[in-house]
Amino acid sequence: MNDRPKRTSAEPSRATRGNGRSADTYYSSDPRDIGWVRQNIPCQTACPAATNIPAYIWSIMEGDYGTSYEINREANVLPGVLGRICSRPCETKCRHGWPGNGDAVSICNLKRSAADLKHAGHRITESLYTPSGKRIAIVGAGPAGVAAAHDLSLLGHDVTIFEREAEAGGMLRYGIPEFRLPRDILKVELHNALRLGVELKTGVSIGNGPGEIPLSDLKRDFDAVLLTTGCAAAIDLPLKDDPAGHKIHSIGNVEYGFEFLLDMHRGTPKHVGKRVAVVGAGFTALDCARVARRLGGEEVTVHIRTGEEYIPVTKEEIFEAKREDVRMLGLRTPVDIRTDEDGHLTSVQFVQNRLGGWRDNGRRKAIAIDGSEFDIECDTLLIAIGQKTVHDFLDVEVKLDRWDNAAVDGHGMTSVEGVFAAGDYVRGASTVIEAIGHAREVALGIDTWLMGRERRKRMVRITPVDAPLRERSFDFITPQHMPTEELGQRCKALDREVELGYDDRLAHEESKRCYLCNLAYQIDPDNCIFCRACIDVAPKNCIKMVEGVGINADGTYGSLQETGEWNRVGAIWIDNNECIRCGACFDVCPTRCISISRKEFVTRDV
Amino acid sequence: MTESLHYVVIGSGSAGHGAATTIRARDPGARITMITMSRLPFYNRYDLPKMFKGVTDWRDLLAEDPKIYDELGITLRRNSRVVDIDGRARTIALAHNEVIAYDKLLVCTGGGPNVPAILEDYRPLMHGFGTFEQASATVAALPPGGQVVILGGDMIGLDIAFNLLEAGYRVSLAVGEQTFWPHRVEPDERAVLLKSLAKTGLDLIEDRSVVAIEAADRPARRVHFDDGSMVETDIVMPFFGILPIVDFMLGAGIDMERGVLVDPALKSSNDAIWAAGDVCQIWSDVDRDYRFYHGWKNVRVMGELAARNMTGAEETFDTADESVIEVDGNGCIRSTFWEH
Amino acid sequence: MNGTDVQFAICGSAGDGTIAAGDILKRTMALMGYKVIAFDIYPAEIRGFGKCISRVRVTTEQAYSLKHQSDVLMSLNDAHAIPHVGEVRDFGAVIYDNAPIARLPEGGHVSAHIRPMQLPYGVSFRSISDRATGNARGRNIVALGYLAGLYGMPAEAFHQTIANKFATKPQAVTDANVRAFEAGYEAAIGTFKLDDVVMGSPLHRADGARAVMMTGNGAVVRGLMDAGIDCYFGYPITPATTIMERLAVEMPRRGGRMLQTEDEISAIAATIGAGYAGARSATATSGPGLALMAEMLGLGVMAEVPSVVIVSQRGGPSTGMPTKTEQSDLNMAVFGGAGDARRIVLAPTNVEGCYRCAGLAFELAEKFQTPVIVLLDLYLSNRYETVIPPKENPFEPKQATGPQGPVFRRFELTESGVSPRAVPGQAGGVHTITGLEHNELGRPSDQPDNHVAMSAKRYRKLEPATRYPGLTTIKRFGAAGKVDIGILGWGSTFGEILEAMFEAENEGISCSAMKVVMLSPLPVDELEAFFADCRVVLVPELNHEGQLATLVSGTLGRPVVRLPRATGAPMRVDEILAEVRRLAAETAAAAE
Amino acid sequence: MNELLKPVYLEEKLEEIRADGHQDYRSRSLPTWCPGCGYFSMAEGFTLALKKLGRSAEEVVVVSGIGCASRFPFFVNTYGFHTLHGRTLPVATGVKQANDALTVVAVGGDGDAFAIGGGHIPHAARRNVDITYLVFDNGIYGLTKGQTSPTSVLGFRTSTSPYENGDEPLNPLMMLLAYRASWVGQAYAGHPHHLADMIAEAIAHRGFSYLHILSPCVTFDKTTRTYRNLNMQVRDLPSGYDRTDLAAAMGEAMKVDHPALGVFYEESRPTLADVMDETARKAGLSPVPAGGE
Known part of the structure; x- marks a missing residue:
């Protein structure tokens, strides 16, 4: 690790007439800077929790996994968890994955390595606010609840979490199979999140039933209540002549995947037949399929309405499932379930689909072809077509939105004063990271509401960087594959983790791949002699002679207006959207008018 | 290749001209230079009186086409006055400071007008006729039908006088010792001759000697005689015979009397110097004295003879014509001097 | 007589x-x-x-x-x-x-x-x-x-x-x-005059105009001055030096500037610089100097900068015979330098012509935006002639320059080939000129089509120069119509040619003479007509090879009889005459 | 708040640059120099200097010779004359003689100036022609792809000195001082602001001003006169330096290993135009001398 090339500030006498800078930090809330970060760090922007990805990868590159872990925790209190099961919206946006740039950085794997490889004696550092005396009740200890609890407790509030299940974690604990998320990891991470004084009450249901605490009590006893109950019910599969899918519950060997997994993780032994059909296209569906393989299912098929290319599951997940002999079958929609005289499942009837147009969420429509029904014989059917929120536990009326989720305002407050909602309960079934991200937003909203003012604000921190942090050769490193458990071993135990994690070498190598998009390369037009040396060495069309720039409504920069007419050139400008932060321009600039600064979001006291 | 000899001939009159052409004929490779004070190429002085008859252009008087000098390869040095001859060094010095070396030198500088001492002071008031320039000036000074006083006479002057009369001028002749020079005339002969002269229309002034000449307005001259008489005239011309021009060679180291003393072969006392024409006095075995032989024919013969001797011949001058002057049947004077 | x-x-x-x-x-x-x-x-x-x-x-x-x-x-x-x-x-x-x-x-x-x-x-x-x-x-x-x-x-x-x-x-x-x-x-x-040289009385002009005496160089100076020369740059070289010496006297008195430069290269460079800046500027030199100037003249052609170069030829090559006359720089004046660099070359034949050519050179240079060489030789430079000065200044004053249109196309490909011109100091005309081949805007361009078009433009624009008003570019003397012998000449030699031609005419020889004042571009039509009229064309000139003969013969594709004489002295009338007689005899023999 | 760290907002900067107007002194054509060439620095410095001095584009004439540096006129929006190799100063002299009101700037490289054009410099300097001569010295012939120049250092390998240059490089500053240039300065392409100031001062000087500009050839010289080396070598003139002291200037000019940046020498004396005016005055008072005609 020490053989990494050291960059030194080689140019002497910089202080005399160069663009001398002293190490300092500048904070900006200028929308252009905020916009810059949003525009320039696509991974962070894509991350619902706005994880400062370049920063934590840079720490890995520096060999400092602990700091990397801390940076992660600033946005997401469960890095070790998310490092394993995150849906990775960042990676699909990664600049390295843009056309022409190669493959995206394995951000998630690096996140995991930060958690896995940090020093055993690593100490978490948190900045605590003075106690506010405010009490907050949080309903549900899923990722949203835990994240919110963590943040609110940091802000000095007393937080109590009410959890129906025996253990905290929500879907992390009860939905995700252990081979994807070992429970000891989850336990540590949850503990780290909640150990700052959050009171966790498990086995306590909020509701109207016996033994349950009415929400109105919480409302009365606490200064604020946050509902993070998620999507607690499976969506029904509509069948031919049975749109509500009532008969599903009466058929043996047919089960909703959500409940299947929940039961299993509560401790109920589960069994499947030899031939297992899974209907659905999400993580749950794949989890079900892979669990089925481990429970003895020999012929496990996943039936998708569209195609595997369009489902919201990471490619790695599909890849591993297939390696485990799960078959993915597309362009079909189940329309009926066939049973024998005993009421046992015999087959599922599907209708053949064709692909339709694009839907708003980036997926494709599937249009059934009339009269194309066909049957697939199976012993077990697991239905995993989604989850939905439930509201029957409420004793106060909370307004819902058109998707039957809780409707909230900008602070995350529901129609009920003092009652807030976050996570899937507001957004419907989504990813863990979305839940965490949303919960943290709402936590700030709660704080603002409670304290009567905005105490924390997101700003852009700008810090100088003396020299490029990368070498051009880094750009040609290919993604480091995640080592996985041997196939032969995988299905021998439900809790045998498939992905083994990067070792230090792999982590470092992968970290070098990150462009470090948070580095802003900037030319000072006052010092620029317009020699175009930078343009000459630029690996991409990233440095431009500009005469103008479009300004977007949000204050971000639109496209640069380039010109080839010398007298119209106002500046030579580095188009940071094109820039891959290779540092070549910085090295050749004869007047050292190119500066590098690190621009990153921070949340600061107002 | 042996050096060709350089023959220098001083004088471009009949003698010089004849000598040069002869040398060329006898020694084709020789270098020949002819030096003359004259500004014109060779012309016949005896023809100058033609100028009174309207011949004014010197080109009409030329004795030879000047081209012959080029053709014969003779360097003609005109307007050049010899001021010294170094007989030992065999060089001659010219007035303009040029020095010319010679191998054989022929002096044929002829003679100049003899002006009696009493008239020396009046030279500027008299007109000459020895050269074309003088003749031209003389002619120019004469108004048509004007008066000329000729002092002395001599055969040249008489010739001019006759031409003047012929041209319609009035001519007075103040006769004296030299009236028939170079002829030696006995007193009886003289009377006959004078009578004959008077017949020609000449106004003879006899028994008077000129004592002074005076410039006047019109006519331009007054001639005063010893008897107190005075004659008005347009021009006055002195003719008292000629004297050899030898002053330039006083330092040459050769024997001279009035002229250059030469042996009958015309060689002087210096082996490289010859003389011919009016300038030389030739030893006469008959007379046991050095004699002048004037006259055109003699001069010409001398020039050629000297040239032959200079180029290897050994001839002597023994064919000299005796000069003869007489009055012919028509009462006209006939002279061998005038025969040309 | x-x-x-x-x-x-x-x-x-x-x-x-x-x-x-x-x-x-x-x-x-x-x-x-x-x-x-x-x-x-x-x-x-x-x-x-x-x-x-x-x-x-x-x-x-x-x-x-x-x-x-x-x-x-x-x-x-x-x-x-x-x-x-x-x-x-x-x-x-x-x-x-x-x-x-x-x-x-x-x-x-x-x-x-x-x-x-x-x-x-x-x-x-x-x-x-x-x-x-x-x-x-x-x-x-x-x-x-x-x-x-x-x-x-x-x-x-x-x-x-x-x-x-x-x-x-x-x-x-x-x-x-x-x-x-x-x-x-x-x-x-007191001297008796023996020669036949006679001085008669002078004739006086009816209009009472008094002639003044000038040398060719003096006339050049007068022409330059009358045409309003602003700047002169020169380096002493025989026989052109007297131009500079006289201008050194005259120019400061009239607000002009004369600068003696460090060499001929700088002289022409400064001349072209001043020409670019809008001045009527000139230099004068001789063959060796012209050789040094060749590159700069090419620049003048390429960048289309007006400049006037007076060249008084002397014996060459190299230092040659500085005080002897020769007409051996025609080739260099017309063709010298790199590339297809057509320029205007005028060769006056007499002192009066020197005056006109020098003055008109400014007009031509300005009008056609090109260097103009006025080609004299020592014999013409230094010879004196009596000239009747014109009553009025015959030369046009400096023409105003200025851009036309919003985009100033300094080298616009106009029909005439002459482009609009602006000079430094003029608003709206900012441009850069160069010795590189360039486009209409003056920007370097080595595109094939562009080079073809620009070369054509630089040649085309000079064509009307042969008919420039007030300038005798070519002229025939003596008998009109068909003749046996035509004598073609240029520069100082033409006087001798005329003398010989008139003498030959007196002798009954059918002949005629033509002078070519504009050597580049050559007035080809007039030359063609002359050649058509003459059985034989004789070209006497003061050089060894017969440079005008080569130029004309090559241009027209017609034979000429050369009479090149390079002795250092002016051409001899009798030598021309002898050749004319010989040709006349040959022609007569051929006719029989 | 750290002003240095404050981000540059492009649209604000562009507005500022537009308002400043110095880019109006640029031509439309993009400079064709190699990217990174120090000559860009002078082009930019020149426009800044003109802006600073408030000269309008049409009153400025840039004259150049041949070479990389001499391409300069194409890249500025003033009157320009791209002339011949080495002939910059005479042409510039001609332009200035023609019109005193013009601001005339001669531009060239080291080869143009000191090899082929070396003979013209003393005369422009001694005559004190009121022009500015900017020499961009990169110690190599760039346009012809890397040959030895008069200022190439000893031991420099080029295509024409494959066994190392053995010719002592000349010292332009000493030359110009000896030639009596009335303003002599040195700047460095790597210090563009200083360069711009020096150009402005050189142009403002009345008389012949010579600015020597050290510049790397980024294409053909990777070893000697690089930005890296020059950055280490250049220095300021000593404090208390007297720019009117010619001997001191010579002394500083001799220190070639550590070239000083700044104004070496300055004096005020009549310009060529002054002399011309004086000549005209004398001519008006004198009778016409004979001769000539």
Whole structure:
């Protein structure tokens, strides 16, 4: 690790007439800077929790996994968890994955390595606010609840979490199979999140039933209540002549995947037949399929309405499932379930689909072809077509939105004063990271509401960087594959983790791949002699002679207006959207008018 | 290749001209230079009186086409006055400071007008006729039908006088010792001759000697005689015979009397110097004295003879014509001097 | 001969006052109303013993050249004069000092070389000067006085010229010179004149206009001045130096600027620089200088900058014969330099032409945005002619320049080929010019189509120059229509050609002469017509190879008979005449 | 707040640059120099200097010779004359003679100036022509792809000195001082602001001003006169330096290993135009001398 090339500030006498800078930090809330970060760090922007990805990868590159872990925790209190099961919206946006740039950085794997490889004696550092005396009740200890609890407790509030299940974690604990998320990891991470004084009450249901605490009590006893109950019910599969899918519950060997997994993780032994059909296209569906393989299912098929290319599951997940002999079958929609005289499942009837147009969420429509029904014989059917929120536990009326989720305002407050909602309960079934991200937003909203003012604000921190942090050769490193458990071993135990994690070498190598998009390369037009040396060495069309720039409504920069007419050139400008932060321009600039600064979001006291 | 000899001939009159052409004929490779004070190429002085008859252009008087000098390869040095001859060094010095070396030198500088001492002071008031320039000036000074006083006479002057009369001028002749020079005339002969002269229309002034000449307005001259008489005239011309021009060679180291003393072969006392024409006095075995032989024919013969001797011949001058002057049947004077 | 036609030659050593004597003579003759053509030959040496000859032809009728034979030779230095005795015609006069102080070897005196048909006049200039002025320095003036006296010229006219000449010197100088003149004059009165040289009375013009005397170079100066020269840059080189010397006097008085540069390259460079900046600027040089300027002239062509280059040719190649005349730089003037660099080349044939060409050169340079070379030679530069100055300034003032249209296309491909021009300081005309091939905007471009178009433009734009009003670019003399012999000539030589042609006509030879003043572009139509009229075309010129012959023959694809003579001296009329006679005989023989 | 760290907002900067207007002194054509060439620095410095001095584009004439540096006129929006190799100063002199009101700037490289054009410099300097001469010295012939120049250092390998340059490089500053240039300065392409100030001062000087500009050839010289080396070598003139002291200037100019940046020498004396005016005055008072015609 020490053989990494050291960059030194080689140019002497910089202080005399160069663009001398002293190490300092500048904070900006200028929308252009905020916009810059949003525009320039696509991974962070894509991350619902706005994880400062370049920063934590840079720490890995520096060999400092602990700091990397801390940076992660600033946005997401469960890095070790998310490092394993995150849906990775960042990676699909990664600049390295843009056309022409190669493959995206394995951000998630690096996140995991930060958690896995940090020093055993690593100490978490948190900045605590003075106690506010405010009490907050949080309903549900899923990722949203835990994240919110963590943040609110940091802000000095007393937080109590009410959890129906025996253990905290929500879907992390009860939905995700252990081979994807070992429970000891989850336990540590949850503990780290909640150990700052959050009171966790498990086995306590909020509701109207016996033994349950009415929400109105919480409302009365606490200064604020946050509902993070998620999507607690499976969506029904509509069948031919049975749109509500009532008969599903009466058929043996047919089960909703959500409940299947929940039961299993509560401790109920589960069994499947030899031939297992899974209907659905999400993580749950794949989890079900892979669990089925481990429970003895020999012929496990996943039936998708569209195609595997369009489902919201990471490619790695599909890849591993297939390696485990799960078959993915597309362009079909189940329309009926066939049973024998005993009421046992015999087959599922599907209708053949064709692909339709694009839907708003980036997926494709599937249009059934009339009269194309066909049957697939199976012993077990697991239905995993989604989850939905439930509201029957409420004793106060909370307004819902058109998707039957809780409707909230900008602070995350529901129609009920003092009652807030976050996570899937507001957004419907989504990813863990979305839940965490949303919960943290709402936590700030709660704080603002409670304290009567905005105490924390997101700003852009700008810090100088003396020299490029990368070498051009880094750009040609290919993604480091995640080592996985041997196939032969995988299905021998439900809790045998498939992905083994990067070792230090792999982590470092992968970290070098990150462009470090948070580095802003900037030319000072006052010092620029317009020699175009930078343009000459630029690996991409990233440095431009500009005469103008479009300004977007949000204050971000639109496209640069380039010109080839010398007298119209106002500046030579580095188009940071094109820039891959290779540092070549910085090295050749004869007047050292190119500066590098690190621009990153921070949340600061107002 | 042996050096060709350089023959220098001083004088471009009949003698010089004849000598040069002869040398060329006898020694084709020789270098020949002819030096003359004259500004014109060779012309016949005896023809100058033609100028009174309207011949004014010197080109009409030329004795030879000047081209012959080029053709014969003779360097003609005109307007050049010899001021010294170094007989030992065999060089001659010219007035303009040029020095010319010679191998054989022929002096044929002829003679100049003899002006009696009493008239020396009046030279500027008299007109000459020895050269074309003088003749031209003389002619120019004469108004048509004007008066000329000729002092002395001599055969040249008489010739001019006759031409003047012929041209319609009035001519007075103040006769004296030299009236028939170079002829030696006995007193009886003289009377006959004078009578004959008077017949020609000449106004003879006899028994008077000129004592002074005076410039006047019109006519331009007054001639005063010893008897107190005075004659008005347009021009006055002195003719008292000629004297050899030898002053330039006083330092040459050769024997001279009035002229250059030469042996009958015309060689002087210096082996490289010859003389011919009016300038030389030739030893006469008959007379046991050095004699002048004037006259055109003699001069010409001398020039050629000297040239032959200079180029290897050994001839002597023994064919000299005796000069003869007489009055012919028509009462006209006939002279061998005038025969040309 | 009806009128006067006498040519005097005064020959001496540098320092003898030869040129001064000639100068007084010709000025006096001009003052008296004669027509004068005069030509001085200087030594290459600075002082000491180089030969000087001043030849002055004095006529009443128009003469076109010096005669190859002089009527009178006056020697102020025999060693130098001796070779020139032969140029005196038969029955002409040779005047010399008959009392030199140094002892001479045989043949060292001019009298040793006088031809039998020439008439010698030995005069003691030295002693006469001594007597008259107390020293011998005035012997040139004594000699001049003698000359004047001999030929009956009015002494007063000479007094006036002498006074003018020494105007800037103390009066005593003038007085001494007048005394010397008078002494010489009197000496001549007492000299019997033997030659047949006769000076008649001058003819006076009906309009009373007085001729002034100028050299070719002087006329160039006058032309440049009248045309409003703003800047001059030059480097001394014989025989062009006098242009700079005179401009050094004149220009500061009229607000112009004359700068002596460090070499010819900088001279032409600055000239073109000033031309670019809108000035009427010129330089003058000779062949070696032109060789140095060739590259810059190419720039002038390429960048289309007006400039005027006066070139007075001398004997070449290389340093050659600096004080001898030659017409051997035609090729360089017309073709010299890199690339297809057509420029305008004018070769005046006489002093008056020098004036017109120099002035019009500015107009042409400006109008056609190109360097204009005015090609003289030493013989024309230094020869004096009497010229009647125009009553009014014949030259157009500097033309205003300015951009047209919003986008200034300095090298716009117009139909005429002439583009709009702006000069520094003008708003809206900012542009950059270059020696690189460029597009209409002046930007470097080496595109094939562009180069073709721009080359064509640079040639096309000069075509109308051959018909430029007020400029005789080509002219025929003598018989019109079909002739046997045509004589084609250029520059200084044309005077001799005319003299020969008229003489040949007198002899009954069918002939005609044409002068080509504009050598580039060549007036091809007129030349074609001339060739069509002539059975044979003879091209006499002062160079070894026959450069005009090659130019014309090559251009028209027609044969010519060459008469190239490069001796260092002007062309001889008799030599041309002999060739004409020979050709006439051949033509006649061929016709039989 | 750290102003240095404050981000540059492009649209604000562009507005500022537009308002400043110095880019109006640029031509439309993009400079064709190699990217990174120090000559860009002078092009930019020149426009800044003109802006600073408030000269309008049409009153400025840039004259250049041949070479990389001499391409300069194409890249500025003033009157320009791209002339011949080495002939910059005479042409510039001509332009200035034609019109005193013009601001004339001669531009060239070291080869143009000191090899082929070396003969012109003393004369422009001694005459004190009121022009500015900017020499961009990169110690190599760039346009012809890397040959030795008069200022190439000893031991420099080029295509024409494959066994190392053995010719002592000349010292332009000493030359110009000896030639009596009335303003002599040195700047460095790597210090563009200083360069711009020096150009402005050189142009403002009345008389012949010579600015020597050290510049790397980024294409053909990777070893000697690089930005890296020059950055280490250049220095300021000593404090208390007297720019009117010619001897001191010579002394500083001799220190070639550590070239000083700044104004070496300055004096005020009549310009060529002054002399011309004086000549005209004298001519008006004198009788016409004879001769010539």
